[in-house]
């Protein structure tokens with residue numbers, strides 16, 4: 001059982017690799033960052049083997065490198081499109097470069113890699129890591145657009161690939177990773193105050209939801225977006 005996880009050097013990606021590795025998957029772990037080696041070493045100490053591919057998923061060469069690594073394992077059962085970046089800005093300050101960069105990683109990488117790996121899938125589950133911000137976040141214009149695009153990709157692809165391949169999205173709220181720690185302290189404090197659960201989520205909580213969507217335990221769920229945000233999609 002092969003699982004491909006992108007953004008595997010990041011906070012959520014590492015938790016995803018750990019959880020899917022514990023479930024018995026052969027893991028192909030993809031990231032553009034050399035910090036991928038830290039994830040490999042950390043999970044190795046826990047007795048879990050990852051097959052790292054350092055690749056930039058905004059390039060055709062990067063996507064081909066992942067496909068070549070995956071081909072050695074035969075079929076792919078799970079693909080988690082998790083790689084993502086932020087270049088936060090309000091509309092008036094948004095540069096064309098920041099607009100393009102965020103769309104190209106958050107939406108483009110998922111599109112390109114999915115297209116490359118679908119021919120290697122029989123019965124499979126694809127999980128796209130969107131964000132609660134797909135509903136719209138002030139100051140995250142490009143990010144919200146990219147994560148909304150990922151929801152469109154999820155639902156359109158679920159129709160095309162059913163019944164053999166299920167495609168779902170998870171939409172995390174604020175999760176305690178470096179990405180969240182990059183938010184200025186005062187802004188993060190205000191954000192936490194708006195979360196009914198009164199705290200940030202943990203990467204392991206996202207990984208648990210993804211693991212559920214990866215298995216047959218969720219066999220009648222496809223084309224859905226599941227918000228995991230401590231109640232943050234409710235208005236207060």
Ligand SMILES: NC(=O)c1ccc[n+]([C@@H]2O[C@H](COP(=O)([O-])OP(=O)(O)OC[C@H]3O[C@@H](n4cnc5c(N)ncnc54)[C@H](O)[C@@H]3O)[C@@H](O)[C@H]2O)c1
Pocket residue numbers: 006007008009010011012013030031032033055056057058082083084085105109129130131132171172173174175176177178179180
């Ligand atoms: N942390 C949060 O609060 C939060 C909330 C909602 C959604 N998310 C989403 O969850 C996902 C993981 O976020 P995280 O918090 O672990 O962030 P993170 O920054 O720790 O991890 C993201 C990883 O993606 C990798 N990446 C970036 N560009 C890439 C590229 N071109 N090719 C391959 N890899 C690339 C980065 O190197 C990084 O390791 C992202 O898609 C993010 O948008 C995070």
